[in-house]
Amino acid sequence: MRFARPVAFILLALAANTVGRAALAHEFWIAPEKYQVKLGASVRADLRNGQVFSGARLAYFDRNIARFEIWDQAEARPYSGRMGDLPALQLEAPAEGLLVVAHETTPDDLTYDSWEDFAKFAAHKDFPDIEQRHSARNLPRTGFAERYTRHAKSLIAVGSGAGSDRAIGLLTEFFALANPYSDDLSAGLPVELRFQDRPRSHAQVEVFERAPDDTVSVTLIRTDADxxxxxxxxxxxxxxxDAVVLRPLDPEATSGDDSATTGKPAPVWQTHWAALTFAIP
Structure with missing residues (x-):
């Protein structure tokens, strides 16, 4: 029923906007339909936002994308979809090897009407001193805003899946130091967490693990000095x-952006979320 597409497109646009604002304190990730595909097959993946490794599908919208790239073992290239695409990534017959999909969102803001909501979020993401830091800056306890961006990667095996991940210059990112589809992982998968092209030491990493029966467990680990x-x-x-960077943001530095014309408070904190998805055969 081709005539139904415009209505669906409008609904998707509304849903994307609603999800983007209602679930901002939740994780964002790339969810391939299959983490291992045969050579010559297509790769399809959703962008998702939610909790405990379950979330809403987000459609492809240019305004929400700062960077969307496909990295195979030979080259990197930008990815462009159609407005409203679900899944957001629809890639035909990529080259054989380990495929890296990378996605960065444009910045968006969230206003907190409750100090408790912000404090719980900050504590959960391993910033227990947030109240002291907030008070030291003489910031209001309600009606303040946070600016956030998302920086996600996914590792997909095409054919043999041979090859390696690498640091690709996302603002914050994980990169796998072993191949989850071909290497011996009896001792675990080593990863490195980076921020501004440098290793991020002593940072909390939240690990969501989905079992074959779809149950999800959550554990916390921490990066070392490297x-x-x-x-x-x-x-x-x-x-x-999942790992989050939380930094102060000078509201004077954002006084010329949209917050000045919308009447919304200028953001005083900024968060940058790194995510990595992969499967183990």
């Missing part, structure tokens, strides 16, 4: 790694 950590993994399971 920004590295080892993720315990199991055959047949799917993983999402």
């Amino acid at each position: 920004g590295r950590a080892v993720v315990p993994v199991k055959s047949g399971h799917v993983y999402l790694l």
Whole structure:
């Protein structure tokens, strides 16, 4: 029923906007339909936002994308979809090897009407001193805003899946130091967490593990002085790694942006979320 597409497109646009604002304190990740595909097959993946490795599908919209790239073992290239595409990524017959999909969102703001909501979020993401830092800057406890961006990667095996991940210059990112589809991971999967092209040391990493029966467990690990950590993994399971940077933001530095014309408060904190998804055969 081709005539139904415009209506669906409008609904998708409304849903994308609603989800983007209602679930901002939740994780964002790339969710391939299959983490291992045959050579010559297409790769399809959703952008998702939610909790405990379950979330709403987000359609492809240019206004929400700062960077969307496909990295195979030979080259990197930008990815462009059609407005409203679900899944957001629809890639035909990529080259054989380990495929890296990278996505960065444009900045968006969230206003907190409750101090408790912000404090719980900050504590959950390993910033227990947030109240002291907030008070030291003489910031209001309600009616203040946070600016956030998302920086997601996914590892997909095409054919043999041979090859390696690498740091690709996202503002904050994980990169796998071993291939989850071909290497011996009996001791776990080593990863490195980076921010501004440097290792991020002693940072909390939240590990979401989905079992074959779709149950999800959550554990916390921490990077070492070199920004590295080892993720315990199991055959047949799917993983999402999540880590958040929280930094002060001078409201004077954003006084010329949209907040000045919309009447919304200028953001005083900024968060940058790194995510990595992969599966273990």
